[in-house]
Amino acid sequence: MKVFISADMEGISGVATNQQLKTNSEYQRFRKLMTADVNAAIEGAFNGGAKEVVVADGHGNMSNILVEELDPRARLVSGNNRVMCQLEGLDDTFDGIMFVGHHGREAGSERTVISHTLAGICVNEMKVNDRVVGETEMNTLVAGGFNVPAIFISGDDAYVKEVQETLPDVKGAVTKRAVDRFAAELLHPEVARKEIREKAELAVKEIKSFKPQTVEGPVTFNIEFKGPQQAMMTTxxxxxxxxxxxxxxxxxxxxxxxxxxxxxxxxxxxxxxxxVLGSVNA
Known part of the structure; x- marks a missing residue:
C-alpha cells in the first residue's frame, strides 16, 4: 500500500501567526514542529499497513521539512521548481493521499488560521467548474484525476469542518481551535501528534472505503486576483x-x-x- 502526504505549515500544531513561518529565529523552531507532525502521520500510515510513503513539502519555498529528522521510512520531495506544486510526485500508483498541516481557503473562510488559497499575495478566490475551492479541495480533485482518494487531513478545527463539508468521510485530526485568522487556542504538540498518528492509522486501515473525488473534463478555472496587474500578465x-x-x-x-x-x-x-521587471537591471 502506497500513501502520499502533502504537507503545509499553517495548520501544524503550535502555529498561530504568519510571523512564526517567516525566515527568522522562530522559523527554525516551527520547521521542527512541522517535521514532527509529518512524522506522526508517517508513523500512523505505516501502523495502518502502508508499505511506502512519499511526502511533498508544500509550504512557501517548499524546503521546510528537516530531512535529517524525517522518519527514514519515508521519501521527501523538497524544493520549489515543480510543475505539480504541492502534489509533485503524485501519480496513479498511490492508494491514498493525506494533507498534513493544511489551512482554510481565502474566500469563505471566516476564521481559519492563516487562511489563503495557494498564494496569499495574489489569489483572492479560485473556482473549479464554478465551485469555490481551497487548496485541499482543489488538490483532492487533482488526486482524483489519478484515481487517488483523500483519506486524512490535519489542521485547525474550522479548516477540518470546511473540508468535511465536501469530504464528510475523510479522517480529520484537529491541531488547534481557530480564534481568528492570526490567533488560535493551541493543543500541546504531543497531544496533536497523538491524534494525527491515530487518525492517520485509522485512515489507512479503512483506505478501501474511500472514493476519489473526480471532475469531468473539460475543466474551467476562474481565478480572482488581488490586483489587475496580476490578472493582466497571466493572459x-x-x-x-x-x-x-x-x-x-x-x-x-x-x-x-x-x-x-x-x-x-x-x-x-x-x-x-x-x-515583472522591477528587480531587473538592464
Missing amino acids: TLPTVELTGPRSIRFTCDDIVTAYKHMWGCVIIAMTATNG
Missing part, C-alpha cells in the same frame, strides 16, 4: 482570458492539465505583483 499564457479587471478564466481538457496551467498563472501573478 500571456494560451487560452487565458480576462473576465474582469482582476479576474481570469481558462479551460483545459482534464483536471491535471488545468492544475498545471493554474500553477503557471499563479507563478506569473506572484511575479507581477510589483512589476
Whole structure:
C-alpha cells in the first residue's frame, strides 16, 4: 500500500501567526514542529499497513521539512521548481493521499488560521467548474484525476469542518481551535501528534472505503486576483482570458492539465505583483 502526504505549515500544531513561518529565529523552531507532525502521520500510515510513503513539502519555498529528522521510512520531495506544486510526485500508483498541516481557503473562510488559497499575495478566490475551492479541495480533485482518494487531513478545527463539508468521510485530526485568522487556542504538540498518528492509522486501515473525488473534463478555472496587474500578465499564457479587471478564466481538457496551467498563472501573478521587471537591471 502506497500513501502520499502533502504537507503545509499553517495548520501544524503550535502555529498561530504568519510571523512564526517567516525566515527568522522562530522559523527554525516551527520547521521542527512541522517535521514532527509529518512524522506522526508517517508513523500512523505505516501502523495502518502502508508499505511506502512519499511526502511533498508544500509550504512557501517548499524546503521546510528537516530531512535529517524525517522518519527514514519515508521519501521527501523538497524544493520549489515543480510543475505539480504541492502534489509533485503524485501519480496513479498511490492508494491514498493525506494533507498534513493544511489551512482554510481565502474566500469563505471566516476564521481559519492563516487562511489563503495557494498564494496569499495574489489569489483572492479560485473556482473549479464554478465551485469555490481551497487548496485541499482543489488538490483532492487533482488526486482524483489519478484515481487517488483523500483519506486524512490535519489542521485547525474550522479548516477540518470546511473540508468535511465536501469530504464528510475523510479522517480529520484537529491541531488547534481557530480564534481568528492570526490567533488560535493551541493543543500541546504531543497531544496533536497523538491524534494525527491515530487518525492517520485509522485512515489507512479503512483506505478501501474511500472514493476519489473526480471532475469531468473539460475543466474551467476562474481565478480572482488581488490586483489587475496580476490578472493582466497571466493572459500571456494560451487560452487565458480576462473576465474582469482582476479576474481570469481558462479551460483545459482534464483536471491535471488545468492544475498545471493554474500553477503557471499563479507563478506569473506572484511575479507581477510589483512589476515583472522591477528587480531587473538592464
